[in-house]
Amino acid sequence: MIVRASVQRGGPRKVPRPFLLWMLALALGIVLPPGPAFATLGATTCGVRSIHVTMAAPIAAETIPMLGGPIAEIEPTATMQVGAAVLVRSESEAARSSVYDQVLVVYYNSTNLRIIEASRATVDEGREYDRRIEQADRRALRTGGVIYVAAPTAIAAEAVIPRGFASAEQFAQANAELRAALEASGVTDATIGVRGSAVTGKSFRTGAPFGPASDIDFYVESEQLTSSLQTSSRIPGFVHPDRVAAAFPELAAWAKNWSGILGRDVSVGGFVPGKVP
């Protein structure tokens, strides 16, 4: 069973394709900051039942006119960390720097409120992005912008992370390293998630609780990853982790490393885009 990220009030939603949106942003002439840090996080579904967005303070629509509504209305994907607190640019600098030692700079399309891309940054870097967008190109304010998401140190209660991980920080680290391994493998269109009992808490087949014998099953939804690989007869569009490992040594190395760190088998399967159950 796969559980995807969603806001509490809504059902599961389709995760956007960051790369395509990124290309769209380029085509529209939207100014986006360059540099490798911009692409380090990408869209990650986290495979959680829901994401509880805890705001530092109630945020009214008029506070963020360019969003046109409360931040919770934004489809979270996973560029927002699980259980992350959210602070928008209109909050005071003092509050931002005193509460948050790090931010995720999230670029979104203000027309459809879809997140284009995100990257981890320091507060100072976030301010610089603010300044660059405001000064360099006003179009960015119409078609994109910056919001701030708290670093894991500021994560509020009710965070949901896959079982087997000690903390949200550790899960974020695993995701970041998997993203790096994918990019080293030439896979840039990936959406990452976790499925199975690490997310649901129990075996779908037997109902047995997640335990020492349970693996952590990551998946990557990607055309680039799956286009030439054999898919399962049992799960449409699914590429078994052993197939992925055989074709992508960098992903196999990531899985071995994290299996050692977590003391249980960690694997990466693949899904043809649109086939994640």
Place this chain on the structure above:
Amino acid sequence: MAGDLFVRAHAGESLDAFAGRMAAVFNLGRVERRESSSYAGEEYFKAASLSVTVKFARADEADLEGYDFWLHLQPTEVWIENPFFVDGLADLLARALTLAGEHVVRIVNAERRDSRRKVFYEIDLKVPRGSKGHVVTTEK
């Protein structure tokens, strides 16, 4: 860098029993049961020997009828330069299993949709046991 064999089950044989039987055939040590949503029946068994990890699972191949169990080989914690080594090992095990009376097929490049090949194994009773040609292969 993997080897993939598919073996026909004995009548009514469970995956648990198959893994135990294979472990006995190859003198594997401890066989561990694992749970994962990636495997048919959400479970598989694994053992390690001679720097090779062996996984036993239910087969999940769209183009392979009649072979119930999957035997997957991969290096344990090591990187090897020759990616064909493990497949060669799979060929050895396939021949040994065939000699033991099992129905075996090996899939070469099992992960690749367009270049995978199936190698079927049979015994030629006219050839002395263990000599060249006793176990013959047919590619499809």
